[in-house]
Amino acid sequence: MSLEKFISEAISPWMKETGPDDDIVMSTRIRLARNVEEFPFPFKSSEDASKALYKHVHERLPQPSDERIGKLTWIPIDGLSEIEKTVLVEKHLTSPQLAEESTQAAVVLNNDESVSMMVNEEDHLRIQCLFSGFQLGPGYKVASDLDDWIESYVDYAFDEKKGYLTSCPTNVGTGLRASVMMHLPALTTTKQLNRILPAISQLGLVVRGIYGEGSEARGDLFQISNQMTLGKSEEDIIEELRGVVLQLIERERMTRKNLQEHNQLQLVDQVHRSYGILANSRIIESKEAGRHLSNLRLGIDLDLIQGIQGNILNELMILIQPAFLQQFAKQQLSPEERDERRATLIRERLKLENLNDGGDRP
Amino acid sequence: MRCQECDHRKATLHFTKIVNGKKNEMHLCEMCAKEKGDDLPGSNSYSIHDLLSGLLNLDPSIGTNVGYSQRANQEEALRCQKCGLYYKDFVKNSRFGCSHCYKAFSAKLDPILKRVHGGNHTHTGKIPERAGGRLKVQREVAKLKAEMQEHIHNEEFERAAEVRDRIRNLEDAQGKEGDE
Numbered sequence: 001m002s003l004e005k006f007i008s009e010a011i012s013p014w015m016k017e018t019g020p021d022d023d024i025v026m027s028t029r030i031r032l033a034r035n036v037e038e039f040p041f042p043f044k045s046s047e048d049a050s051k052a053l054y055k056h057v058h059e060r061l062p063q064p065s066d067e068r069i070g071k072l073t074w075i076p077i078d079g080l081s082e083i084e085k086t087v088l089v090e091k092h093l094t095s096p097q098l099a100e101e102s103t104q105a106a107v108v109l110n111n112d113e114s115v116s117m118m119v120n121e122e123d124h125l126r127i128q129c130l131f132s133g134f135q136l137g138p139g140y141k142v143a144s145d146l147d148d149w150i151e152s153y154v155d156y157a158f159d160e161k162k163g164y165l166t167s168c169p170t171n172v173g174t175g176l177r178a179s180v181m182m183h184l185p186a187l188t189t190t191k192q193l194n195r196i197l198p199a200i201s202q203l204g205l206v207v208r209g210i211y212g213e214g215s216e217a218r219g220d221l222f223q224i225s226n227q228m229t230l231g232k233s234e235e236d237i238i239e240e241l242r243g244v245v246l247q248l249i250e251r252e253r254m255t256r257k258n259l260q261e262h263n264q265l266q267l268v269d270q271v272h273r274s275y276g277i278l279a280n281s282r283i284i285e286s287k288e289a290g291r292h293l294s295n296l297r298l299g300i301d302l303d304l305i306q307g308i309q310g311n312i313l314n315e316l317m318i319l320i321q322p323a324f325l326q327q328f329a330k331q332q333l334s335p336e337e338r339d340e341r342r343a344t345l346i347r348e349r350l351k352l353e354n355l356n357d358g359g360d361r362p
Numbered sequence: 363m364r365c366q367e368c369d370h371r372k373a374t375l376h377f378t379k380i381v382n383g384k385k386n387e388m389h390l391c392e393m394c395a396k397e398k399g400d401d402l403p404g405s406n407s408y409s410i411h412d413l414l415s416g417l418l419n420l421d422p423s424i425g426t427n428v429g430y431s432q433r434a435n436q437e438e439a440l441r442c443q444k445c446g447l448y449y450k451d452f453v454k455n456s457r458f459g460c461s462h463c464y465k466a467f468s469a470k471l472d473p474i475l476k477r478v479h480g481g482n483h484t485h486t487g488k489i490p491e492r493a494g495g496r497l498k499v500q501r502e503v504a505k506l507k508a509e510m511q512e513h514i515h516n517e518e519f520e521r522a523a524e525v526r527d528r529i530r531n532l533e534d535a536q537g538k539e540g541d542e
Contacts, residue, residue: 037461037493040445044459122457144488151490157461158493162475163485165461169471170414170478172464174487204480230475231482287376335374335392 003348006328011315012091012113012130019133023301024249026181026221026314028135029092030143033166033175034125034150035157041167042102042120050104050120057119058106060153068142070111077105086323092130094118115146122167123175125150134249136178136242140234163230173230178238180245183313185220185298186255187248193222196248204228205244219290219297219317224248260302271299279350283336284343289320293346308353319345365391414456414478442466499536503529 015027035041039053063071077085077098085099093116094107108117118126127150129143157165163173171177187193197207208223224245226237259267274295277284297313299305318324325341326333333341365373371391378387440449447459449467458464464471475483489498506529513522 035461040460041458043455043457044445044447147488148491151492156490156493158490159461159464159485160494160497161484162464162471163487164490165458165464167457168414169456169458169474172475173479173482173485176487228479228482230479231484231486233487237487285374335372 003328003345004352007315007319007349010087010091010319010324010327012093014112014114014130014132015314016311017132019131019135021249022133023310024183024252025134025245026132026183028131028133028139029177029179029181029225030129030131030136030139031177031179032125032127032143032147033123033164033171033177034127034147035165035167036124037155037157039124042122042124043167045120047103053124054104054106054119057125057154061150062153064146064149066145066149069115069146072108072110072115072117075107075109077102077107083323083327087327090318090321090323093128095121095126097121123171134180134245136180136238136245140176140178140238144234170227171229174232174234174237176229176234176237177225178241179223179225180241181221181223182245182248182252183219183221183294183297184248184252185294186259187252188220190255190259192251192255196251200224200244203240203244205241218287219313220294221290221313221317256298256302267302268299268304271295271302271304275299275305278346280347281343283339284346285339286320286322286342289342289346290317293317308350312349312353316346316349319349363389365389365394367391367394415454440467440470496536499532503532506532 019025019028036053036056039045039056040049042050042053045053058074061072077094080088085094088094088107089096089099091113093109093113095118098105098107098118098121102120104120106119108119109115114130116128116130118128127143127147129139129146131139131142159165164175166172166175184193187196200207204227206225206227208225209218209221224241226241228237232240274292278289278292278296293313293316296305296308297310300308300310300312319328320342322333322338325338325345328345329337329341363373365371366389368391371393373389373391375390375392375395376388377390378385441447442459442463443466444462445459447463449470452458452463452467458467472483489501491498506525510522510525510529513519513525
C-alpha cells in the first residue's frame with residue numbers, strides 16, 4: 001500500500017477539516033454516558049445480558065435522518081484483530097477498556113468517524129462526537145441532538161434527582177465529558193504551564209496527555225476536560241471549560257508573539273533543527289518525535305516554515321503510534337524496528353509535502 | 363538509554379510520577395514494564411476507580427479497619443435487590459451494578475456524590491424527552507410560576523394572567539397523562 005493511501009485511510013475524515021482556532025486547538029470532543037433502563041450495567045452483566053443489550057439497541061436504532069450524522073456502521077469488537085483494536089484506540093474512537101476487557105462490545109461509527117458510540121463499555125452507551133478545532137458549543141448541540149434521537153428509540157436510565165444514571169459515580173448527572181485538545185508549545189517551553197495547570201484543576205477541570213487518563217503529555221498536546229458532571233447544567237459545564245480554553249489560547253498566542261519578538265533567532269533555530277531531525281533521522285523514539293513534531297508545527301503556525309500543512313502534527317502524532325506502524329508494516333514489530341519505521345514514515349511523509357507543494361527543503 | 367530495571371534491554375517506556383510534589387522518573391523496557399505493571403500509569407491497575415474506592419472508604423459511616431461496629435455489620439448485608447450487588451462491593455469497585463442500585467444505596471449516596479462532584483448531589487442539567495417528560499413539565503411550571511410572581515410584583519396583571527393560563531394548560535395536560 002502506498003503511504004498516501006495508508007494515511008488517507010488511517011486519518012479520520014473529520015480530522016482533515018479545518019476548524020475555529022485550529023492553530024492551537026487541535027480538536028474538541030463531547031462524550032455522553034448513557035444506560036438503558038432494565039438492563040444491568042456492563043460491570044455486573046452476564047454475557048447473555050450483555051448480548052441482549054447489544055441486540056436491544058441494535059434492533060431499535062434505525063439509520064439517522066440527521067445529515068450532520070450520516071450513516072452509522074456497527075463494528076463488533078470481537079471480530080477485530082489485536083492491531084485493528086489498537087488502531088481504533090489510537091484514533092480515539094474506542095477506549096483501551098473497550099478493546100481489551102469488554103464482552104459483547106461494539107463501536108458504532110459514522111462515515112467521517114466524527115461520531116463513535118461505544119456499546120457495552122463501562123456504560124451501555126458512550127456517545128462520542130469529535131470536531132476539528134475549537135467547537136464546544138456547536139459540538140455539544142450535535143451530540144445532544146444525537147442523544148435525543150437515540151432516546152426516542154431506547155429507554156434511558158434516568159432519575160429525577162440524580163440525572164442520567166451511570167455505572168461510575170463520577171459520571172452521574174449529565175454524563176457529559178467535554179474535552180479540548182490543545183497544542184501549547186510556547187506555554188510549555190516558558191514553563192508557564194506549570195503554574196497554570198494547578199489553577200485549572202482548582203476550577204474542577206482536568207488536564208491530561210493525549211491518550212487520556214494517566215498518559216503523559218506528548219508533543220506539547222494537552223487534553224483539558226470537565227471533571228464534575230453533577231449539579232451543573234450542560235451549558236454551564238461547556239461555558240466554564242470554554243472560558244478557560246479561551247484564556248489559554250490567548251496566553252499561548254501572546255507567549256508565541258513574545259518568543260518571536262525577543263528570541264527570534266533561538267526560535268527559528270529550534271524549529272529548523274527539529275525539521276532537520278524529522279527529515280533526516282533514521283531511528284527515532286516516539287517521545288523525541290513528538291517533541292520535534294511539536295516544534296515543526298509551531299514553526300508552521302508562526303510562518304517560519306512554508307509549504308507544509310499545519311495538520312501534520314495531528315496526523316503524524318497518530319501515525320507514529322505503535323499500532324499504526326505495525327499496521328502499515330503488516331506485522332508485529334520490536335521497539336527497535338518501530339523506531340526505524342517511525343523515522344522512515346516521518347521522512348516519507350515530509351517528502352510528500354515537498355512534492356505536493358514544492359515547499360522549501362531543510 | 364538502557365532499562366533501569368534489567369540494565370540490558372533498551373528503555374522504551376518513560377514514566378514520570380509525581381507524588382506529593384516529589385518527582386520520580388522511570389525508564390523501562392517493555393518486558394520489565396509489564397512486570398512492574400502495578401505502579402505504572404496507563405496500565406489499568408491504578409485507575410480512577412482505585413482512587414474513588416479510597417474516597418468512598420473515607421466515609422466515616424462505613425466502619426473501616428478500626429473497630430467493626432454493629433453498623434458495619436448491617437452494611438455488610440446492604441444489597442441491591444435487583445442486580446444483587448452488595449454495598450461493600452460498590453465501595454470496593456466504585457461502580458454500580460444497575461440503575462436500581464442508586465435507589466438501594468440512596469441513604470448513603472449523597473455524601474459520596476458531594477465528595478466527587480464538588481459539593482453537589484442533585485442533577486440540574488438535561489432531562490430526556492420521554493423518560494423525564496413529567497419532570498420537564500414540573501420544571502417548566504416552576505419557571506412559569508416564578509415568572510408570574512414577577513409580573514404580579516410589577517403589577518402587570520394581564521401578563522400574569524397569561525402566564526397563569528399557560529401553567530394551567532401544562533398541569534391539565536400532565537394530569538391527563540397521569541390518568542392514562
